[in-house]
Structure formats: structure tokens, C-alpha cells
Amino acid sequence: MFGQEKYERFLKRHPHEGRFFNRPHWTRRQFMEVMGTGVTAAFLPQRNWAEDLEVIERSAVTTQNRARQVIYILFDGGMTHVDTFDLKVYDGVTPATFDPTMINGLNWPVGLLPKLANHLPKMTIVRSIRAWAALHQLARRWQQIGRNPAAVQGDVAPHIGSVVALEKAGHRQPDQVFPSFLSVTRNVAGQGYFPAITAPFKVNAGATSLSNTTNAFGRARFEQNYAQLHLLDDTLRISSPYSSKMRDMDDFYTQAKALMYNPAVTQAFTLSTADRARYGNTGFGNSCLLAKQILQADQGTRFIQLNIGGWDMHSGIYAALPGRAAELDNAVSELLVDLEATGLLNETLVVMMGEFGRTVGNVNGQAGRDHHLQQFVVFAGAGVRGGRAIGATDAIGGNVAESGWARGRTIRMEDVEATIYSALGIDWTTVRYDDPLKRGFEYVPYGKADVYGPINELWF
């Protein structure tokens, strides 16, 4: 198999001495590279063609290359835009408690999101973006894979985070044990046709520990048992007579063990009472705190997805909003404060958006708002020039009035995707010809044709 040959060559080139249990002679970097290509190569015989794997096209684009990692916050259900980040005050409709205030040209519901008002200088609110679909699952998947899920590659397309994980695999340090792509929610799109190593590592929202990283027998016994397992099983794992897949499994065992009883893991997942209180003592608050701690641990994670749900307010929206908004307000403002204090903000791109917006103007018959394609996306960190909005909607908030960027058209999810890749230094015009449909997988659909591209205005 492709991976096997490369592995043997690595061994010959890098003989290793005296390192405990280092028999693969792989650094994690090498492992990732080889695994990535090897496992992808494993697809080839199964896909009835065996072309050269190295057919990855890139153009000579200039990426922004300002961020090391991304925090991707999704507002499940479709957050109303006209009551929050694209505030419109409707007489007799918008509650006075929202206390709309102009802050440096931005109309802001200070009564609803008081703490975030202080952090407007960190955030750029893109208001000229519209969703493609107003169906929850479709739109949610759309914003995670960055393309139409109902289109031809929709089923095999990887999550944006998986693309990041694959692209950044070579940057992992040997001692880093966290997965590149972490999802603090189990309801997350998968890695599509990309190798399993780029799959989102799912952590329960509000988790205070990484599940299944301790053994009921206790650490000492577990270590003995683990050693015993290898004595018993290594003949079948290393140079297995059955299949190289068993060696792959063994490699995952090694990585799994590295996450167990690991102080870095324990530390990252231990949320102190004081911190949790600061973040609002909510599930989403804990998720934000966890994300910060994981990034602080600097253990290889490059893309973290968080979700805050409950925004699908078809009825009683002004009764429901304050609670949800408070949770968001407390958590994200503390997250931004902490990222700045730890020096992480400059190298972390924070992206926040819902899957679509909600209806504008008067509320509906149940005092709620329904699905609407007009939406917003917020960028912060990674050198984004904050304190302003890009683009604008019309007076009522129903449609784009000014696009606010060089392309002069409505911004789309695909542009957001390109922005994320560009910020990370990833060529968003990349086309990989290793996809199972053999049509070429574009990181950004039509990216090469420059139909979609990054929102560079964020940085100047």
C-alpha cells in the first residue's frame, strides 16, 4: 500500500535509537502526512482508479495568513438579525428595553447585549450576506461544508474544519496530542471523503472532561493492561498478516493513549468555578471557556466549532430573546477578553453566524419571526479591523442595500469559507483531484474561477 511503502522509506531514512516505544519512528507530523496520503491512497483501489495522488492544484493567490486557528461559533436555529447584530428599530415592535444606541455608527441593542457593546471595536459585522436556503438542516450543513449539500459533492464534502485539519497536519508538533479539529457539539458535519484523522473530534457541549480518557481500573492498572495488550497483540498489529488496516488501528491506539491521563488534557478540560461564573455558568459559556483553554494548551487544535442553540424563535421572540442573548453576551464577551489577555486574539479568527436570519418588520401571528435568507456574520481576531460593519441592509433589514466590498454583490457562505482559508494561509482556490467523484474537489466552489473569494476588506 502506498502508506506502507512510504513508512518503510521513512524508517530507512530516519533510524531511531533509544526512544521509548517509538517503533513507528514517526513524528506526528510525519504520521499526519503519511496517514493523510496513505489513508487517502487507501481509497484509490476502492474507487476503481489509481491515479497519482499528488494532483492538487493551487493558484498563485495571496492569502491573508494571519491566523493559526479558528473558533467557529454557530447560532443554531437561525438568529434574528434585525434584533441583534443588524439592529433595526421598528416602532411599536422593537422593545424599548433593547435600548438601541449608536456606537461609532453601529446601532446596537445595548439593553440586550450589553457586554458585547464594549467589544465592538474587536468585531466586524458583515451585514450584506444572505443564506442560500431557509431549511435548518440543509442550511446548517451548508455553513459547515461551505457548499450546497444537495449538490453533487454535498455528501462527500468535508467540513471546513476537516480541510483545515488536513492542510495544517504538517504543522503539528510531535508532542501535540489534541486533534486538529475539535467540535464541542456532537451535531457537527463530518469529514466527508477526507481521511478519518481530519474528522471532528466530538466533545460533549459543556464537558468538563474528555470522555473515555480514564480507565475504570485506575491509571496504574491501565498502564499494565496496556502493556499486556501490546505483548499479546503486537504480532497482529505490526506487520499484520491480515491487513495494514490493523496497523492503522494501532496508530490510533497510540494517539488515544496519549490523550489519557495527560495533564495537558486534564488542564484544558478543567473549568474552574470562577471562570465558569465569569462566562455565565451556562452550557455555551462553558464551551467558550473550554475553547479558550484548548487553544491556550497549544496542543495542535486548529479549528474549534461551538454551537449555541435555541434561536429558532417562531413564536414569542421578545420573550425568548433576552435569555438566549444573555447567554451569548456573557460567554462571547468573556471569550474575547480572555483571548486578548492571553495574546491569542491576534492569531485566532473568531467567526460567528447563524444558518440564516429571520423575518423583518412586524412579528408574525405568534409574536415570533420566521426563517429569512438575510443574515449576518461576525468576524473578530486575527487582525480583523473591528468596530464597524461591512455592507448594509435596507431600512427594514430584508435585503442587501450595499454590499460593502470590492465584488459589489451579496456576500455568501462560500465567501466566508474563502475568508477562513485565507486567514489561515490556506489557498482557497485549491482543487484536489482525489475526490471519489473524480470531478475535482474545490475548497471553495468556483474559487478557482474567482466567483467566490475572501472578504479582504475585513483587514483594511
Add this chain to the structure above:
Amino acid sequence: MKRKSIVLPWTFSFLLCSAYGLYYARATKLEGLDRSVSANRETVSQDDEEIKATIKERYFLSQVRSDLIEIAVNKATPAQQPPVLTAQAGSSSDDQVRQISPLRGARIETGDTGAAPRKPEPSVNELLNASENPDCTYFGPLHEKISSVGLQEDLLRSRFKDRSLSRGRLSMSLTEQVAAKLPSSSDSAEIMFLFEPPYGNDPVNPTNLIDRHIFSALQTAGVPPAKLTNDFEFIRRVTLDLTGRIPTKDRVLSFVADSSLDKRERLVDELLSAPEWLDKWTMFFGDLYQNTQQNQQVAMYQQGVLAFNNWIRDSLANNTPYDQMARELITAQGTNSYETGTINWLVGGSMGGGPYQDHVDARTARMAQHLLGLAHMDCIGCHDGAGHLDSLSLWGRDAKRIQFWQLASFLSHTEAYRTPVDPAVAQPYYWGIREDASATYQQDYRLNTTTGNRPPRQPFNGLQRVSPSYPFGGGGPVNENYRVALARLVTSDFQFARAAVNYVWKEFFGIGIVDPPDFFDLARLDENNPPPAPWTLQPSHPSLLRELAQDFIDSGYDLKALMRRIVNSRAYQLSSRYTGTWNPTWERLFARKLVRRLWGEELHDAVVQSSGILPNYNLGAVYGSKSWAMQFPDTRPVFLQFVEDFMNGNRDEEERLSEVSIQQALNLMNNNVVMSRVVASNPNGLVARSLSLPNDQLVDHLFLTVLSRYPTDVEKSLALSSLQTSTRTQKVETLLWSLYNKVDFIFNY
């Protein structure tokens, strides 16, 4: 000098005896012991009685047939018989001793005809001393010496130390020698080799149509196939593939002891009739038909899922012909999807946010994928193939959007509608299917859209509406309901049979004859009419696919008959071990069995069954309680994290994957599903029930129960030595835990 002169004869005679002792140990597993080279073996001799007694004792066999010994002892063909050592105690035949390796099954003749005395196993010290001799490859119970973690780690470390370093340490030298001398196939094969198929080692069964094609293709390609599975491998593999369970220990032993020539066929029949077969294949078809409570487009609710799940299960239980199943799906009708399960299949293919044609198209595309293996029809629903499918499908390249519409037209009068369960509340609701009920659905497929999920549909050659016409061979409704016509045309299409057999084939062989199985290229299937260069025939074995499909039709679309045909073939029964250098391109030739990681459901159920500790999962009011993961009606919501982490898919855009991951390793090592079943504290558990057995039997018992095989020599001695401790109970727990984490538990090989 002095030392050597004392030691040498001692060493020699010790070696001889230890070789004999080792030999005896292996002989009880019937490998190559020949106490008397007697040509006349018609009568069972005194020696054979001893052998039989040992076999019975060691393998819990109630009866050992003499012909089994016969086969065992004489299994080597003359050309393969290892050299015979003639030795007498005291003679200085160092050379003869060194010629043979006891692990290779040399035969030893003694001058005496009487039964040789049973030799006690050498003590550890003897073995350790003996290992100074570089020719000694006996890897004895070294771990008696190793009692602390540190030393165990030393051993681990030393195993994989760079071999260029000096071999100063005893443990490393032994281990490395063993590692160097073990055959490239694990010695588990050597232990189990004896229980090979009753029809010997010849893989070709010319009466099975699958074998005729597979083996002639291998011969043409000059690729030697793997050997056949031995009985241990076979029963585990086929039980998992057919029923999603591992075999019980009793069944394993009774199977291997059975010497009838047709025992494999009878096992297959037994498994096909087992209720667990229904569990597994209900899950399989639930995956294929994407039976789930909520996909990206519509909600069917758990009641709908259950109804659909029950329909699948009942159809399989009644052995409903597969074409009949397809007909029932296509013509599903009724007012309540909670009662008429097949309604959910059509409903699942919906596409909102557009005109009604988007729904019709989605159902058409799904039908083409599930029943005809033509996922590319979904592409043709948006545009002609030219310019899109050119490098993917020859048929697709020339396919036209009008053909998709002609197919969709059969469904253009069919409407899915919802009715709230409680009239006062919008949700939940159930679905109904009706035809010609509203103005929209009273006409043939209309070409009048500009919005929605697909490119505009506008009049084509003056056509405003498209009448139904089956694009794969023509035909349309003949004074009949459109869907009845569609069902007739689809099920009588040869492609329907091809797609079905290929989907099933993939489950057993790991790769379809056409792979991926929903990417059929209709223009590249006929070996009598091959496509123009550079296109090649798509199936790896075009004639096989054709004959197998025809066989399926002739059997009356009998799924069990198809599976029977597949698993009774020698091609299916090839081992996954391959001697010689393997070339990955031979995968498509099926020269060996490709291993597959078990489904999450299979792993869970294997842990449950082998441990004897049954769970009780409350899946809610609709699904009730289940103990076996394979009986879960849906893969979502996630009922068991353990199962989901093995990527069972969501029956929508995420299909079931056999990839491995970190989280799977974490689960197997630490999840409560496993941990709660390896502790001795549960009196019903495997550990508690095994503790009273003597160590030797205990190890065998665990291996047989969990891995469906005996331990190898190395495994046995490792396990036994680990049990020689005051914390025996803990060590038994450890042993069971290790077995659940062994790769030959996790994978089906």
C-alpha cells in the same frame, strides 16, 4: 573449554528433550507428530488413542474421530513433509537437531514403538539457559520472570529497539529471535491450520459460478489466491457477515469437530435461518433505504421509522422476493406513514424550498440510487451529462436531462402530504401518499419552473409536459397506474438485479464487483460489447456480475439464495492471510479476503454476548427497550455513544463508514460498555464464571468465547504467565480486557 565439554552433551540432550517436549505440546494440537512411521493406519493404534485423549481433553471435544487425526497427522503432502530426525538419546547429532526448528513441525521418530513418555514442560530456568543457544527458538514463559511494569516495559521497548544495537540482553535476544523466525503469517494460523475446510485446501469449486469466474480470472492474471480459511476463521467470519454476531464457543467447537464434508454449507443454512440474520439485514436495508426519523429535508418521526423498519424485517422474515419488495416500495400508498411503512421511503425523498418537481426529482434520484445503483441520475436531474460526467461515466456523458424527466414522470402524479397527529397542533404529523389529488399532481411532469433547487425546467422541443418513458430500455405505462408501470419496468430491468447482487456482494467481499456500488456505468458493463478506448469495462468481473444477476433472477430474487451462493463459494472462503508479496491491485481480483472493521453494532453485541451481561436500553416510548444494538431501528438519535463513535452514519448524507479513529480506540479501552463487562464483580459475567477453571482451560475458554479460536503458543504462554500471580482475578480481568482490544476482535478477517 572445560565448560563447553560439560555443557555440550547436556545441552544437546536437553535440546532434544525440550524439542521433543515442545513438539509434544504442538502435537497435541495435531501438528506433525508422527510417533511411528507406519504405513498402515487403517486401525487406530494405541498412540492414536493417546492423541485422541489429549485432543478431547484439551479441546473439550466429546468425540474425536480417528479420521480427523488421520487428516491432521498426514496433512502434509509428501513434498512438504519436513525432514525426519532420527535421534537417540545420547547421540551427538547436533547437526540433525539444528536442521529442524520445532516450530516448523518436524517429525521425530524414535526407535521405540511404545508410547513415548510424557515429557514435562521445561522449567523457565531451563528455557532461559537453553536460549543461550542461538538456534533455540522456543519462546517460553519468560514472563514468569517479569513481575513488574518496569520490566514489562523493558520487554516492550526491547522488542522494537533498533536491531543494529547489540543484543546484550537476554529478553531482547529471545524476543528478536522469535520475531525473526515467526513466519510472516502469524503463528495463530499454524495452530489453527489443522481445522481446514473438509474439502481440503483446494480453493476452486467449479460447480459454484462465483468460483469459476474468480479463479479463472486469477489464473489469467497469474495471481495466486490465498489459502482457504481454516474452520476457526470461517465460522467467525461467516457468522459475523451473515448475522452480525460472533459465534458462541460451543458452536465453534462443535463446528470444528464436525468432520462432515458439508458442514460449512449446513452452518450457512443455520445462520440464514437465525433471527439474528433478520437483525443484521434489517439494519442493512434500513441503511440502504435511508430509513431515519429526520433527514435534511423532512421529518418522518420515530413512528414512521418503526413502521418502515418493521416492513423491512417482515419482508425479510417472509423471504419476500426482492423484486416484490421493490414493487411495494415504489407503489406505496396509504394515508398513514406510521402504519404503512413503505410510505416513508417515498417521503424521505423530498426536497422543499422549490416547486413540486423538486420533490418528484428527489424521489426519482433516490429510487435510481437505491434500486438501480445509478447515483448519477441525480446529476442528470439538473443537466445533461455532457460537460459534467465525461470523465466519470460513459453512459452518463451521453445521458440527457430529458431522460431523467421521462423517468421522473412516472412519479409526477404522486404526492406526499402531512396530517397532524393532533389537529390542534402542527407537529408531530404523519404522512400519506396520494395520487392525482390536487391540480398540481394531476398532470404529467411539467416543464415550467425557474426557481427552486434545480436549474430551470423549460419547454423542451415544444414539450410542455413530459410523459413517462423508461430511459433504460424504453417502455411506459400500458393502461396502468404510473407507479405500477414503474415498478414493473424497474424490477424487470436487468440492472435492478445487477445493482442488488452488487450491493450484497460488497457486504461480503468488501468491494463491489462494481465499486462504488451506486456508480454503475450502463455503457461499460457488457464484456461482449466493450466500450471504446480509453474506457474500460467497469466491473472487475463482467461475466460474473451478469451470471450472478441472472442467477438471482432465476432464483426468484431470493436474497437468502444469493447470500448462500456467495458464502458457499471458495472465493468468499479465502483467507485474509496471504503468503508471498501482496500487490494492492489484486484487491479487485479478490485474491484474498479483505478485512473489515466491525460495525459499532457488531462490536457492541459481541462484547455483550461474549461477556454474558445483557444491557437494557430504553429507546423511548416508540422503540421500547433493546438489549442488542443491531436491533436499533435507526442510527439517530444516538442511543449509544459507543456505537456512534464507530461511524454508523445518519442514513442521510453521512453513510456508514469503516474507518478507524482515536475515539474508537478510547471507547474500546475505556467505555463502560466494555469496562462493566470485564470486571469480576458481576457474577453473571464471563470473568466470574471462568475463575474456577484451571488457568490452562481458562485461557482457552476466554479466547474461544471472545475470539472464537484457541490462543497461539505465544499468546497462551503470555496469558498463562500473567496469571501466575497473587492477583489472579485482576489478571483475568486484564486478559479479557485485552481480548476486547485485540485487532482480531475489532476486525472481521
